[in-house]
Ligand code: NIG
């Protein structure tokens with residue numbers, strides 16, 4: 479493969495241990511990985527050159543929480559919310575009906591479009607959950623579509639109880655889990671009033687963990703509850719949402735090392751309070767930022783938008799938000815990604831901006847000039 483030198487970089491973010499951020503830099507890509515980075519004046523020769531022209535280069539985003547596979551949309555519900563009707567978990571069933579009615583090809587076409595949209599906005603690593611099928615067959619269809627788009631697939635059979643919910647936990651922990659194992663890498667459950675209680679989630683997540691799946695929990699989204707404590711108890715990789723936290727929840731996250739995946743675009747969409755990101759970071763909790771892309775609360779694939787919200791609404795400094803959107807996401811998935819250290823895959827974003835502050839300073843403006851994944855220019 480031809481080597482590529484990115485030069486005239488005003489700000490290069492590698493998250494290198496020694497020098498995480500470098501000014502006036504260059505970066506060399508060889509065989510799909512970062513082969514060298516350093517001062518622009520010392521840049522080695524390469525076959526091809528990409529002139530960053532005073533912009534910045536950052537690691538590709540790691541979006542660790544999405545629900546990309548679904549049928550239909552919920553415009554009417556969103557309009558009602560804009561008119562003051564609060565968000566409730568029950569709306570999920572509207573999407574379940576539309577997902578079941580959609581052909582697998584239709585689900586595939588739509589999910590692929592969203593995954594491409596995410597990639598074009600700089601997301602080079604993506605997690606996708608099921609959760610809008612809720613039968614063995616429909617969950618499996620959704621998981622298989624997700625697996626065509628990413629290696630990070632999460633089984634969310636415990637999203638909401640379906641209309642006939644008798645015996646549903648047995649179904650999720652039995653035949654549905656059996657079908658999911660082999661396709662999914664993780665398991666998740668929505669621990670919330672109107673969804674599943676702590677004991678039900680413990681049963682579902684424990685069954686998944688016993689089959690080798692990574693554990694994630696939709697926790698403390700709509701009100702305080704036991705989701706975060708359950709994530710800590712189970713040694714989950716992540717507790718997601720974390721909108722309503724007590725001091726004991728924050729302490730549990732810190733002590734357990736569970737990553738808090740924050741999804742401010744869902745809070746924007748639901749018109750709710752924002753998760754206490756500043757409090758979590760100050761307490762020493764590992765924080766990730768994700769889109770939560772789904773048709774109910776957060777119909778966006780844009781990590782730049784999420785970073786802007788985290789800076790403006792959650793008191794994160796721009797570099798903290800960028801770290802949460804890259805390294806934080808990787809921690810939530812338990813993978814080595816989200817950085818540009820020598821030897822890492824060249825998954826990166828070239829920005830028409832002198833620093834990541836511009837995500838918040840120029841909100842809603844497309845600042846992405848190029849995206850590389852595995853060293854290939856994909857945009
Ligand atoms: O993460 N909380 C549960 N699931 C989604 C919402 C799903 C929906 O409303 O369709 C979320 O916000």
Ligand code: FE
Pocket residue numbers: 543545696770772
């Ligand atoms: Fe979610």
